[in-house]
Amino acid sequence: EVKLEESGGGLVQPGMSVKLSCTTSGFTFSDYWMEWVRQAPGKGLEWVAEIRNKANNYATYYGKSVKGRFTISRDDSKSIVYLQMNSIRSEDTGIYYCTRGDYWGQGVMVTVSS
Amino acid sequence: DVVLTQTPVSLLISLGGQASISCRSSQSLVHSNGNTYLHWYLQKPGQSPQLLIYQVSNRFSGIPDRFSGSGSGTDFTLKISRVEPEDLGVYYCLQRTHNPYTFGAGTKLELK
Numbered sequence: 001e002v003k004l005e006e007s008g009g010g011l012v013q014p015g016m017s018v019k020l021s022c023t024t025s026g027f028t029f030s031d032y033w034m035e036w037v038r039q040a041p042g043k044g045l046e047w048v049a050e051i052r053n054k055a056n057n058y059a060t061y062y063g064k065s066v067k068g069r070f071t072i073s074r075d076d077s078k079s080i081v082y083l084q085m086n087s088i089r090s091e092d093t094g095i096y097y098c099t100r101g102d103y104w105g106q107g108v109m110v111t112v113s114s
Numbered sequence: 115d116v117v118l119t120q121t122p123v124s125l126l127i128s129l130g131g132q133a134s135i136s137c138r139s140s141q142s143l144v145h146s147n148g149n150t151y152l153h154w155y156l157q158k159p160g161q162s163p164q165l166l167i168y169q170v171s172n173r174f175s176g177i178p179d180r181f182s183g184s185g186s187g188t189d190f191t192l193k194i195s196r197v198e199p200e201d202l203g204v205y206y207c208l209q210r211t212h213n214p215y216t217f218g219a220g221t222k223l224e225l226k
Binding site for chain 1: 115129153155157162163164165168169202206208210212215216217218219220
């Protein structure tokens with residue numbers, strides 16, 4: 001069974017950093033491209049970042065609103081994908097989902113407030 | 115960035131009725147490899163999104179044939195026939211042809 005579980009969210013002060021993790025199981029993690037998608041309270045889905053697999057040189061891509069502040073990475077030995085969020089802003093508040101494209105985690109809430 | 119325009123914003127449908135959602139792209143979603151990476155998701159209240167249709171017209175595992183996708187180039191449609199209570203929620207289209215990937219703004223399906 002494919003499973004994705006996000007962790008690492010919580011209350012973060014503006015300008016600070018936080019690192020989200022997505023622990024996966026039930027599939028050969030190293031074969032897949034992985035993504036982060038977020039959803040602000042009461043709003044639609046926003047695509048955040050993608051990291052490709054080793055065969056694609058672990059290429060990374062970012063949405064415009066997070067480029068230069070967020071970094072996606074992965075540890076194939078642990079089947080975990082990460083999202084390092086720096087210089088956090090209030091508009092980064094929301095639920096962050098880890099997804100393989102077809103399967104999604106339950107999401108983790110990040111609240112940016114002083 | 116590619117802009118996906120979803121219409122309508124909301125739909126009021128009777129049980130057993132049919133719903134149609136449009137997703138129009140600001141540019142062609144045909145990838146250089148010939149594939150079209152336009153997908154449809156449903157987010158039920160309080161849940162994570164779930165994949166319904168991938169690459170325009172392919173139903174994901176376990177998705178009933180009441181759901182169908184069609185289209186090409188810049189114009190795509192999701193149709194839901196014989197609407198059931200579990201179909202309620204917000205439907206999103208997503209393009210993975212051009213980076214950064216982008217979602218449509220969503221279409222809320224409600225019961226009349």
